[in-house]
Amino acid sequence: xxxxxxxxxxxxxxxxxxxxxxxxxxxxxxxxxxxxxxxxxxxxxxxxxxxxxxxxxxxxxxxxxxxxxxxxxxxxxxxxxxxxxxxxxxxxxxxxxxxxxxxxxxxxxxxxxxxxxxxxxxxxxxxxxxxxxxxxxxxxxxxxxxxxxxxxxxxxxxxxxxxxxxxxxxxxxxxxxxxxxxxxxxxxxxxxxxxxxxxxxxxxxxxxxxxxxxxxxxx
Amino acid sequence: xxxxxxxxxxxxxxxxxxxxxxxxxxxxxxxxxxxxxxxxxxxxxxxxxxxxxxxxxxxxxxxxxxxxxxxxxxxxxxxxxxxxxxxxxxxxxxxxxxxxxxxxxxxxxxxxxxxxxxxxxxxxxxxxxxxxxxxxxxxxxxxxxxxxxxxxxxxxxxxxxxxxxx
Numbered sequence: 001x002x003x004x005x006x007x008x009x010x011x012x013x014x015x016x017x018x019x020x021x022x023x024x025x026x027x028x029x030x031x032x033x034x035x036x037x038x039x040x041x042x043x044x045x046x047x048x049x050x051x052x053x054x055x056x057x058x059x060x061x062x063x064x065x066x067x068x069x070x071x072x073x074x075x076x077x078x079x080x081x082x083x084x085x086x087x088x089x090x091x092x093x094x095x096x097x098x099x100x101x102x103x104x105x106x107x108x109x110x111x112x113x114x115x116x117x118x119x120x121x122x123x124x125x126x127x128x129x130x131x132x133x134x135x136x137x138x139x140x141x142x143x144x145x146x147x148x149x150x151x152x153x154x155x156x157x158x159x160x161x162x163x164x165x166x167x168x169x170x171x172x173x174x175x176x177x178x179x180x181x182x183x184x185x186x187x188x189x190x191x192x193x194x195x196x197x198x199x200x201x202x203x204x205x206x207x208x209x210x211x212x213x214x215x216x217x218x219x
Numbered sequence: 220x221x222x223x224x225x226x227x228x229x230x231x232x233x234x235x236x237x238x239x240x241x242x243x244x245x246x247x248x249x250x251x252x253x254x255x256x257x258x259x260x261x262x263x264x265x266x267x268x269x270x271x272x273x274x275x276x277x278x279x280x281x282x283x284x285x286x287x288x289x290x291x292x293x294x295x296x297x298x299x300x301x302x303x304x305x306x307x308x309x310x311x312x313x314x315x316x317x318x319x320x321x322x323x324x325x326x327x328x329x330x331x332x333x334x335x336x337x338x339x340x341x342x343x344x345x346x347x348x349x350x351x352x353x354x355x356x357x358x359x360x361x362x363x364x365x366x367x368x369x370x371x372x373x374x375x376x377x378x379x380x381x382x383x384x385x
Contacts, residue, residue, distance in 0.1 A: 129359070129362070131362040133355075153290070156363070166322070184313055
């Protein structure tokens with residue numbers, strides 16, 4: 001087996017890359033080494049055969065197009081590099097605009113809004129946990145109603161603000177109603193206490209205002 | 220004449236009722252009106268001044284839990300006193316009155332059962348001959364409605380309405 005330096009010299013000799021001194025020394029070795037000489041002849045014959053079957057120069061097919069594509073690719077890489085150096089906000093804006101240009105963006109957006117709407121509406125219509133005030137109307141001037149659910153009290157609150165105060169000297173009294181009977185024919189309801197005694201009768205007048213009849217004086 | 224007719228009928232009914240008060244108990248109607256459920260309503264006086272309390276002995280139903288503690292979460296008062304209370308059927312076809320006091324009371328009209336439980340109601344809060352608020356509401360069993368009413372003395376009148384569990 002030849003050492004690597006010998007193979008290297010053989011190839012340089014074959015390619016004509018040796019100077020005069022190197023060439024003289026190598027040709028002296030060829031005379032002294034028949035094996036090396038035989039290998040050199042074989043390689044030289046092979047090289048000559050290849051040259052005979054290939055043209056001296058090969059033209060690159062569609063060279064102009066090939067070069068232009070390389071230049072375009074280089075330009076794109078330069079642009080990408082510049083964009084990556086820009087701020088994150090700009091990149092997000094570009095991404096968002098790119099999304100908005102997608103043909104399916106309008107449909108997807110409408111579906112997303114519909115889902116959000118359903119989620120938003122759900123607590124008002126399907127909440128099973130607590131009582132709800134759906135709407136309120138306060139006929140009195142300056143009276144306002146606000147409503148909310150207080151989680152700590154676990155109660156729904158309807159707060160009436162702006163009501164006229166009850167005079168402090170007015171006596172407010174309550175009753176304890178345990179049972180009632182309604183007479184639809186005369187739209188009257190009789191309220192009874194725990195002992196079954198009637199407390200009062202309530203009905204409506206011609207304009208819908210409540211009418212009370214009681215056997216005990218008020219207050 | 221039409222305007223006077225309900226008043227006359229009411230007077231007749233009332234006269235008969237109280238005339239027979241000391242007589243034998245009245246028999247219940249043969250057909251009880253259809254109902255959607257039952258509510259408990261109470262008029263409560265809230266105050267920070269214990270000396271203003273009226274000394275009422277009314278108690279909230281035990282199943283409502285510590286009502287005063289729950290009221291104190293919403294209304295900034297120390298003392299809550301039940302002045303009156305009323306347990307009332309919600310009639311399907313007729314209006315229902317919840318009258319724990321003649322000073323502040325409710326008229327209820329049923330709008331039918333609510334989805335997922337409870338009853339849809341039209342509420343009217345009345346003070347004497349004046350309606351304070353009209354509301355459409357959904358009452359759920361065990362979930363009370365606190366109505367913050369007018370101020371009185373140094374406190375406030377509160378109406379509590381609760382749909383009772385069947």
